Amino acid sequence: MPATLPDMTLATAVAIDDIRAAARRLEGHVRRTPVLAGTPIDAILARQLKGHGPKVAFKCENLQHTGAFKLRGASNALLQLDDGVKGVLTYSSGNHAQAIARAGADLNVPTVIVMPSNAPRIKLEATRREVARGHERSRIVEYDPQTQVREEVGGAIADEEGLTIIPPYDHPHVIAGQGTAALELCEDAGPFDVLLTPCGGGGLLSGSAIAAKAHNPHCIVIGVEPAAADDAARSFRSGVLHSVRNPDTIADGTRTPCLGRYTFPLVLVNVDRFVTVEEDEIIAAMRLVMERLKLVVEPSGALGLAGLLRLVHEEPGAVAGRRIGIVLSGGNVDLDALPGMD
Amino acid sequence: MPATLPDMTLATAVAIDDIRAAARRLEGHVRRTPVLAGTPIDAILARQLKGHGPKVAFKCENLQHTGAFKLRGASNALLQLDDGVKGVLTYSSGNHAQAIARAGADLNVPTVIVMPSNAPRIKLEATRREVARGHERSRIVEYDPQTQVREEVGGAIADEEGLTIIPPYDHPHVIAGQGTAALELCEDAGPFDVLLTPCGGGGLLSGSAIAAKAHNPHCIVIGVEPAAADDAARSFRSGVLHSVRNPDTIADGTRTPCLGRYTFPLVLVNVDRFVTVEEDEIIAAMRLVMERLKLVVEPSGALGLAGLLRLVHEEPGAVAGRRIGIVLSGGNVDLDALPGMD
Numbered sequence: 001m002p003a004t005l006p007d008m009t010l011a012t013a014v015a016i017d018d019i020r021a022a023a024r025r026l027e028g029h030v031r032r033t034p035v036l037a038g039t040p041i042d043a044i045l046a047r048q049l050k051g052h053g054p055k056v057a058f059k060c061e062n063l064q065h066t067g068a069f070k071l072r073g074a075s076n077a078l079l080q081l082d083d084g085v086k087g088v089l090t091y092s093s094g095n096h097a098q099a100i101a102r103a104g105a106d107l108n109v110p111t112v113i114v115m116p117s118n119a120p121r122i123k124l125e126a127t128r129r130e131v132a133r134g135h136e137r138s139r140i141v142e143y144d145p146q147t148q149v150r151e152e153v154g155g156a157i158a159d160e161e162g163l164t165i166i167p168p169y170d171h172p173h174v175i176a177g178q179g180t181a182a183l184e185l186c187e188d189a190g191p192f193d194v195l196l197t198p199c200g201g202g203g204l205l206s207g208s209a210i211a212a213k214a215h216n217p218h219c220i221v222i223g224v225e226p227a228a229a230d231d232a233a234r235s236f237r238s239g240v241l242h243s244v245r246n247p248d249t250i251a252d253g254t255r256t257p258c259l260g261r262y263t264f265p266l267v268l269v270n271v272d273r274f275v276t277v278e279e280d281e282i283i284a285a286m287r288l289v290m291e292r293l294k295l296v297v298e299p300s301g302a303l304g305l306a307g308l309l310r311l312v313h314e315e316p317g318a319v320a321g322r323r324i325g326i327v328l329s330g331g332n333v334d335l336d337a338l339p340g341m342d
Numbered sequence: 343m344p345a346t347l348p349d350m351t352l353a354t355a356v357a358i359d360d361i362r363a364a365a366r367r368l369e370g371h372v373r374r375t376p377v378l379a380g381t382p383i384d385a386i387l388a389r390q391l392k393g394h395g396p397k398v399a400f401k402c403e404n405l406q407h408t409g410a411f412k413l414r415g416a417s418n419a420l421l422q423l424d425d426g427v428k429g430v431l432t433y434s435s436g437n438h439a440q441a442i443a444r445a446g447a448d449l450n451v452p453t454v455i456v457m458p459s460n461a462p463r464i465k466l467e468a469t470r471r472e473v474a475r476g477h478e479r480s481r482i483v484e485y486d487p488q489t490q491v492r493e494e495v496g497g498a499i500a501d502e503e504g505l506t507i508i509p510p511y512d513h514p515h516v517i518a519g520q521g522t523a524a525l526e527l528c529e530d531a532g533p534f535d536v537l538l539t540p541c542g543g544g545g546l547l548s549g550s551a552i553a554a555k556a557h558n559p560h561c562i563v564i565g566v567e568p569a570a571a572d573d574a575a576r577s578f579r580s581g582v583l584h585s586v587r588n589p590d591t592i593a594d595g596t597r598t599p600c601l602g603r604y605t606f607p608l609v610l611v612n613v614d615r616f617v618t619v620e621e622d623e624i625i626a627a628m629r630l631v632m633e634r635l636k637l638v639v640e641p642s643g644a645l646g647l648a649g650l651l652r653l654v655h656e657e658p659g660a661v662a663g664r665r666i667g668i669v670l671s672g673g674n675v676d677l678d679a680l681p682g683m684d
């Protein structure tokens with residue numbers, strides 16, 4: 001396969017005005033989630049950094065309706081559909097699926113959700129519930145991720161039924177919607193010297209970066225990925241698109257193979273750096289959030305904190321004394337499957 | 343032992359003005375915790391009640407500093423100490439201990455915390471951390487709850503060192519402080535037809551009842567207790583004080599033996615009824631909060647929801663279609679000891 005270079009003309013596809021417009025559009029459709037600051041994490045980091053701990057503010061998108069930030073992008077896209085659209089189709093391992101299903105139910109738009117048969121049970125069930133209360137033509141289509149490619153499965157159905165595809169991240173309306181979480185975080189607890197968010201397909205990360213830079217141009221925006229799914233980190237460093245197919249990581253929200261046509265150039269322009277973390281660091285961060293913040297987060301949702309803890313040990317100068325924002329992106333985890341909880 | 347009748351003259355010891363004054367006093371000392379409404383719990387109850395589900399709003403005191411509402415009462419008491427006080431002493435199995443230790447550290451008041459040696463590890467450790475950053479004379483004193491009575495252990499030290507005792511619930515300033523959680527809940531998401539809170543010693547319950555009735559005189563206030571620790575329910579029904587010593591319940595926050603001199607008459611006058619729940623119902627409610635609200639709650643913290651679920655099955659007419667407030671009182675749970683999580 002030839003090296004895939006980013007189309008940099010798409011780096012202007014989403015700007016801060018789009019995110020601000022999304023924030024206004026989403027009022028009444030998504031929850032303005034709480035921000036927790038002054039938490040015990042500050043005290044822990046102060047001890048580790050000999051009194052020079054950062055001040056960390058957490059944006060609780062696990063408390064968003066559907067349990068994840070994805071409702072922002074999904075709702076922002078569905079609220080801008082052309083009149084006469086027959087319905088929408090998407091493919092997602094979980095949180096975007098549930099978000100599209102809920103937004104469709106709330107707005108009475110038929111939705112077809114293409115999900116891998118091995119998606120986490122909690123995400124499949126929650127999506128089924130949203131589909132059940134939605135339009136009568138709404139439904140879930142399962143596929144086998146080992147033998148089928150979701151874009152192909154979904155594309156065929158969309159062509160046949162005339163549905164508009166709303167992909168999980170690579171769409172300007174989705175990216176602008178996701179950026180509203182960081183916009184609220186900056187408004188409520190900013191300005192920040194550093195912002196950390198998880199990176200899967202790059203929708204949350206690029207939207208967050210645009211919002212954070214608009215609020216404070218000097219804010220360092222950091223994407224955090226599992227080391228086992230470091231496609232975006234490698235793409236960012238090389239400038240050439242890298243992919244990791246079906247990565248073996250507990251952070252199922254980041255199992256997307258690569259950045260997208262829009263998110264790759266947007267990440268290149270707006271993000272400052274990447275940090276990758278090991279699986280045990282993700283689990284430790286999840287546990288810390290549960291024990292000290294009293295919040296249930298999924299593995300992907302804890303990546304921001306895992307990245308911060310990595311920096312505390314490896315590059316303390318990059319975080320000591322700083323004002324830091326972290327997006328806890330979601331809380332949809334099978335409690336039965338939680339490692340370290342037995 | 344002769345029957346203990348309540349001194350009804352003490353039923354005026356706390357009034358709504360005291361709670362409003364506490365709310366003003368506590369600004370900047372406690373977190374105005376978020377309220378979650380429109381959650382998936384509404385949809386679950388709507389299915390169970392054939393479309394006539396209640397609308398439930400949850401006050402997230404698990405997100406309070408120290409992980410429980412207890413910081414409200416503790417801070418309200420310490421903020422009203424007389425000048426020249428040498429320090430305070432308290433006895434508590436956990437959350438009040440941590441709250442007094444933190445309030446003491448924040449206000450530079452020496453604190454002596456008398457804790458049972460079998461207190462939950464997470465509560466002991468958290469209290470140790472607060473004591474460590476507090477006044478140099480602050481310390482923890484452990485006692486054996488099988489052979490010693492905490493009031494006697496604490497009383498002897500307080501006498502010797504001239505310390506002011508701030509008990510965990512039976513104190514007007516503590517009760518008024520605890521009432522501020524329900525006051526905020528009513529302001530943010532009320533009015534309510536029904537309010538449910540856990541009942542241990544009755545501080546949270548009586549304070550909440552006063553606040554809820556002031557906001558809506560028709561609000562039905564319900565205290566929820568573990569069936570294994572139903573001393574308050576029996577005291578309420580009989581008008582005579584009942585005790586349960588060292589009850590065998592997972593809800594460690596309700597292991598207090600009985601209502602107090604102040605809380606008994608206040609509960610009699612302001613509370614409408616009690617509901618008791620079995621241990622498996624407490625665990626199911628905890629799990630539901632974690633799975634659907636993405637919040638970590640301790641067993642006592644889930645009692646309000648456990649009580650609501652009991653009513654949904656036993657007396658659906660009491661809750662169908664109602665506006666319901668629930669105080670999720672705390673989140674300090676040993677994750678390793680969580681039943682149903684293995």
